[in-house]
Structure formats: C-alpha cells, structure tokens
Amino acid sequence: MPEVKKNTDKTDKLLEKAERHKATSYDVAELAGVSQSAVSRCFKPGASVSQKMRDRVMKAAKELGYEPNAIARSLITRRSNLVAIIISNLTNLYYPEVLAQLTQCLSDKGMRVLLFALESESKADEVLQQIWPYQVDGVIAAAKLTDDQLSEFDKRAIPLVFYNRFYTSHAINTVCCDQAEGARQIVNDLVKAGHQSFAFIAGPSDSVVGNERQEAALKRLKQLEQENVTLINGGFSYEAGEGAVTTMHDKLGEFPDAVICVNDMCAIGAIDGLRHDFGKKVPEEVSVVGFDGVGPAGWSSYNLTTVRQPVGRMTDAAVTMLMERIEDAGMPPEKRVFAGVIIPGNSARLAED
Amino acid sequence: MPEVKKNTDKTDKLLEKAERHKATSYDVAELAGVSQSAVSRCFKPGASVSQKMRDRVMKAAKELGYEPNAIARSLITRRSNLVAIIISNLTNLYYPEVLAQLTQCLSDKGMRVLLFALESESKADEVLQQIWPYQVDGVIAAAKLTDDQLSEFDKRAIPLVFYNRFYTSHAINTVCCDQAEGARQIVNDLVKAGHQSFAFIAGPSDSVVGNERQEAALKRLKQLEQENVTLINGGFSYEAGEGAVTTMHDKLGEFPDAVICVNDMCAIGAIDGLRHDFGKKVPEEVSVVGFDGVGPAGWSSYNLTTVRQPVGRMTDAAVTMLMERIEDAGMPPEKRVFAGVIIPGNSARLAED
C-alpha cells in the first residue's frame, strides 16, 4: 500500500522538522495536503470551512502537535489579547484579592494578563516604557499616573481603566468605591454612638484614596460640630498604624474616644499598638475603625469595624468597562462609583439600631 | 530654503500616516533618509552604527514617536521575553510577597510577566493551553503539575522552574525551602522545652509542601519518643485553623501542650480559635507554631513562633535558575533547597538557650 507508506513518510519528515522548531500552519497544510490558508481558517472560530476539510486539518494538526502562534497572530490582527495590570503596592493586603479577581475575570474573556508591580509610584514612567512595546490592548491601573502619562495613553489610543483612582482634571475611565460616602457614614455612626474626641490616622500624602477618606471624614466631623479632632500622619501599613498610636500619645498625652484609620492594615496596627503598647482596651476604651474590608479585618482578634469595598463587583465592572473600550474605541469615558458596605464588627462602640 | 521645507513636509506626511497607526521602522527610515535595517540596528544595543547615523535616526524616531514593536521582534528573534508565572492560590497571604518579588526580579532582567492564577489546581490544563500560544521563554510555577503536564514542557523545550514544589519522580528545576528540616527543628525546640502532648493541624491532602511538613514533624516526634500526638485535618487558611481547634476539642476533650500548624495562616486561625472560642491562653496554656513567616505572623497580637522562608533569596534563585536555562537550553536540572529560619516569636514556650 504505497499510499499509506507515503503518508507516514511525510508525517515522519514533518515530525523531524518539527523537532527543531514548533510545527507551523505550513507544516500542517503540507501534511493534510491543503493550503496554508485553509489551516488558518480551521483555527478561526466562525470561519467558513467544510466539515471534511476541518477533520483533515485537525487530524494533521494533532499529529504534528500544532498550536497557532499568538505572537504572529497579534502582528497581523493588531490585537495582542494582552492587558497590562499596573499595581502600586502588591504587599498591601488589599490588592492581592483585587489582582486575583481581575486576572480571573480577564482570563474568562480570553485576555491574558501582563503584570507590572510598582515598587514606588514614581517608577510609573519606567513601567510604561515597558508596556508600550508589547502592543497591549488595554491597561488597568491601580496606581496614580501623571497628566503627562495619561496623555501618552491618549496618543496611543490605548484604553485605560483606573481602579480606585479618581481624576477630576480628566475625563477618564474609572471604577471606584465611594470613599467619601463611606467615611461620612462611619463618622455619623461614631458620633451617634456618643464619641466626642477623634483622631484620624492619615495615609501617604500622595494617595488619592487616602486623601478622599480623610477629607470626607474631617468635613463631616466639622459638620456635626465635633471640635476635638486630631490629625496624625500614618500610612497604609500595619507599622504605620502602630507607630501613629505612639505619635498620638506623645501629642495628646491620652487617647481620643475614636480613632479613624485610613485603611484596615493601619487600623489593625493601631489596635495592636493601643492594646499591647499602651494596655488600652479596644473597643471599650478606644474605638478603632478602618476601610477596605480585607481578610484579616474579620479575624476574631480584631473584628474590625470597617467599610468593605465590593471587590468582586468592582473588578467585574473594571474588566467590562475595559473590554467595551477595546471593542469600540469610540466609547466615551465613564466613571462607576460603588458604595461601600459598613461592617459593624466589634472594634468600635456603635449605636444599636 | 527648499531643503528645510521639503523636510518638514516629509515629517508632516509621515506624522499623518502615523496618526492612523503607530510609526514603524520604515517610517523612521524614510524620514531619516536611511535604510530600515539601519533603524533596526540603532535600537539594538551593541550594534555597529556610526554616531552620525545614530543621531540622525534617533532624531527622526523621536519626531515620529517611534517605539520598536516587541511582538514583531519576538516573531523574528524567537524570543518573547515573556515569562509565565503560575500561582495556585493568590489569596494565600504567602504568595503576594513571592509574586511581587518574582515580578521585580524578572523585570530587572528585562523579562515581562504573564500572570496566571489558578482557582484550583485541577485547572492547570486550561492554563497551560493559554500559555503555549504565547511562546513564553520560560515558566515559573508555584502550583502542582501532573506528569503529563511536565512532559508537555519537555516536548516544547520550555524551561520550567518550580517554586516550593518538589518532585522525586522527575529531574526538574526547583527552588524550595527545606520544609522537613524546619519541621524537625521546631519539634526539637518544643520537646526540649518540655511539651508532652502535641497536635498537628494538617494542610490539604494534595499539597506537597503540607505533607512534607507533616511527615517530618510526626517522624521527629516519634524519634523523640513522643506518643501523645494527634493529627487533625485542617488547611492553609485562617478558617481552617480556627475550625481545626474545634475539631481538636471535640476529639480530645482538651488541648495538647503544643499545636503545630501546617502554615502561618492556619496557626493564626488556631490561636484565635483557642483564645476567643475556648478562652485558652497562648502560649501559657497552649503553644502554637506555624510555617512561612508571613507578615501577620509578626503582628503583636500573634507574635507567631514560626519557620520563615527566605523569600527574597528563593525568588532570586528561581529567576536566576530560569534565566540560565533560557540562555542555555542545555543546562541540566537543578534543585536548590534553602533552610528556613526559626523566628522565636512568643506563641510557644521555647527553652532559653
């Protein structure tokens, strides 16, 4: 049976060739005895190919272990199916969850994730230079960018969605949690429960999220005619919260009724500082509240009273918003603001309703 | 000055063209009045180009906002400069740190990170299918792969380095922490300090790391003639640790002198369970120890006695190992095992030395 023999010979020859490099669509075409474009079509969903052709091609493809080369595809289609995620501080306990959900969600929509972690926000320029060459279809940024950097995106017409960063100066796509409203609510609750002196442990001065929380909280305290309010420098970390408690003690000589912290990590640090460095009881002697609703906030050592961000909904929204703009470059900028959810917890004395 | 006019005209024409698409090396070449290959060379470090040529090309490039296209480059060089990182459970507090360091380290070496997060280890196949088309230069896996999956890497000759996964069946590249030695040491210390009854809270049964820790701990306890040892099912999470404490109480009616947990998160959950669900004092009444040395282990509510993994050194080693194999495909498989460091902490009564 010369026909069969010839076929296996051909397979062997091509397999041998494939050993040096991966099999290409040409190799498959040759083995299947069809044109290369036919092979290409067989791997394109929704292309018009006869069943007979498809079977033949797929058989040959399997035999050679052929897989389409996404790099070559991207070159011609001008779609890389790559999305860059820029995250400022991965070590902040809040972000791993965000990252995991974003990745999951993007993956479901057929996009791959190029990860860029900023060790400091000032290194954004460097990271952008690394992103441009890869022809990403879009970018999700959980980091602050300068106006110049924003206009680089405009210039390149690369869709960009911010996560929890808000810009008043630009019309930009963003998904965020209503930091201000969360802050107001929690202040309301604290005042209503009879707290009369307050401290706010602030975040890094260049953090938009931190500043929003801070301003909203301080403003509402003023509205509710609370005069006894101290602002303490802190940060987003456990250590910052712990340290701020000492600063507070040095400054005031005592502790306020309630300590409002810029985020959960900071609040947890503050609680530990109060309890272990100063022997204070939380919440009996001092109420402590945070923001975010990270995992450890729920641990029974803390049971933190906090404003939880609806991470799942937010990441979904961010991905959807980005995809829409990748499909249709003409979509206008959009802001989606989600409300936070107060988690009563047990680290603050709140009024019973 | 017709010369100048002509030049700006050309710039305008090319800029106009560039508005539709990004400028290519051809556009730059045309504007600079040189060949495309000259442009290419100017962007290749260490190529032989005269200073005059370089200046001319760079000026034109800047004018058109030209940036080399990494996709096209990858196609021709057969190097994508892409490394895939596969991580099983990003929400495990231990991994964000690993991921951050790996990304940092790879970035320093000019590689970009494609991130794949597994929601469950069984989804590895799916993820691998997503990886192959992208022609990644290498893969770092902090997840378990089957033998079949391993041989897929062989077949494609894609360098693979495992992080904290150990295979005895295959000669494979891996960087890990000596889980067994850490377990033995901590058992030694506990026994030496006079503990006489023990419980081990286990991890998921399919976790290699968890099993190693468990086997080594139980074996050493036996060697030291400790008979009073209970094994409790648990897991890697806070909730698992907390739940295991209740299981333990149901099973024993009391608590052992020392609880050895499969990792820090579990240990923290166990401490909280003991303290808040059963009113036990840690370490006075029950000693609790963990593994990993994650951030929260150091928080003063816990001060966990644990075995810290030298994450920085391990990630460095993993990246170096991978890069070596990317540069030289002939490098033989290698295992690098790092010793853990005992952090005395304050959650266990250890002997003073």
Place this chain on the structure above:
DNA sequence: TTGTACGCGTTATCAA
C-alpha cells in the same frame, strides 16, 4: 559601516 533582500508565522483579500 551601510543597504538589499529575505524570512519569522499568521490573518486578510480576492479571485477561482
């Protein structure tokens, strides 16, 4: 040192 010409592996276009 520079330019010419080709190839990387795919999709898109158009005619058959």
Place this chain on the structure above:
DNA sequence: TTGATAACGCGTACAA
C-alpha cells in the same frame, strides 16, 4: 468553500 498572494514590523545574512 478553497487557494494564491500580500501584508504585519522587525532582525539579520550578505554584499557593497
């Protein structure tokens, strides 16, 4: 439905 041919944007022998 199929096949021939031309892109996509770049790196690199080779010759000049």
